[in-house]
Amino acid sequence: MSYRLAIVEDNASARATLRSHLLSLGLFDISSFSNGNELKSALRKQNFEILLLDFHLGEGRNGVEWLQLLRNEQFIKPSTGIIFITCDRLPQTIGQIIDCQPDLLLIKPYNMHSLSRGLKHYVAYRGFVRDALYALDKDDTEQALSLLQRQLESTVPPRLRNDILKLKAQLLFDIGNIPRARALYDTILLESDKVLWAQWGKVKCHYVEGNWFACKDALSEMVSSQLARDKAFEWLAGLCFEQEAYSQAEFYLDHIKTSALSVPATRLKSLTYQKQHRIIEGIELLQKKRDANQSARDKFHEFTFELAEFYLSIAEQQPLTNRIESLSQARKLIGIAGRTLSDPQSVQKRDVLMAYTALLNNQSDKAAELMQGDSTLQFQRTDAGTLVTAAKVYGGVGQPQKAREMLALAHARNQTNLDLSDQITHQQSLTLTEQKMGLAAEQAFELNDTGTRLFVQQQYLQAMYYFYQAYRLLPGTAAFGLNLLQCMVQANHPAYRTFTVVALLENMSEAALSGNNQQRLAQLRQKVAENKHLYASAKVLDIADTDTSTEPAHPVKTDSAGSAS
Structure with a gap:
């Protein structure tokens, strides 16, 4: 069988050499691209079974950033194999690559033997799990898991076992079976506690389970690893930001060099400044990142849009x-950012931002006209941030139904976002937008209805997320808090995000409840009393534990410009 493989390498000589080596294996139908934009254009017309990306792709986005963008915009099938090559041996670079969970990583200089061995291993693995990958592309994750389990129970070549376990854990995570995914990561870490992809998998499980205390503990250990340091600090900052502990979020982000901040991490840091009424520092940070990327068109445009949104x-x-x-x-x-754009998503972002600028300038007719252009007809690949802005525009020009559609899309898109900084900042923007537009009550009831449906289906963890968001939007509606409490008790889940069962029980005891809800509360109180040891030991992340008055555990590095970062 011949696999369609795309090489993305900016160096023409290296690209030709790589193509020549791969052709000699006789396994691939090869297409070559010099940058991510060329690949993205090709993906609009065809799919590839394997992407082979260089990490450094000239002065624009690196390979990891392109992969994240293509995944978020749904250009890549679930079955697509990801292979990275790099000559950069810096721990931060290797850590970035491992964090996006590639199927194979090759360090330059590679030779024909190592290249052949690595690719043949991947092809053997792909052939072994072919049916499961096919089920994934048909959006049948349950069938894919069933097929993988059947294979694991039969004879699996020892060299392929970890690859299959990795895929199984990821699929369990994707369908929301977080306890089983975490147990699988624990099993792998028992064999070797240095497996970085398993460490990150466990952290993400803790986060989704709402066990932020354990999440913080795991991240605090990972900051000592050069491979995970920057990302761990970014995650710690995100946890603090989500609890409105903005000075602590800034403290963690200060551990990362300004030059190493990703676009989402830069946005997160600029917002920590804004929340602390330090607007000038937020502008200066974004302008500094923009200036540093003058020669990298893609990143320059991204930071230009970010700065524009900050002003808005x-x-x-x-x-x-x-x-x-x-x-x-x-x-x-x-x-400036919109002058030379050809990518449909970027053009759409430009037009939506221009429409919002017009709306804020009391030019609602102009805003409505801009939202009727060709670029705003389709929103299937639109990022959550642009969807929220579009909702604001539609709400402001008298199209509330379109605004609701955009917000619903943004909620769905944000849940599948692979970047925590992106997810957190967009979630806060969503909540504030719903409140300002007067849609908080309506949205809260919709979230509660979704949670109720999931609860009936015994999908308790997913239900908790919706009950929690509903209660956050309308904290005065005690019934939402009671639903969250019942879901946590039913699932024997002692803590979820910022609530423990014990604390929530106390809150509900002081709330005004109907007769039926008083009976529910009494039943829940009895269940908690029967299992008090489980619930009494529960902890939530206490932001007061973060002491920002002390020196950082790791020295803050300084950029060449002399600014602490």
């Missing part, structure tokens, strides 16, 4: 008469 967020909080300067800066930046 300032304008949102000002009366109309005081918005002139912020809107002028935003309009100028959007124009």
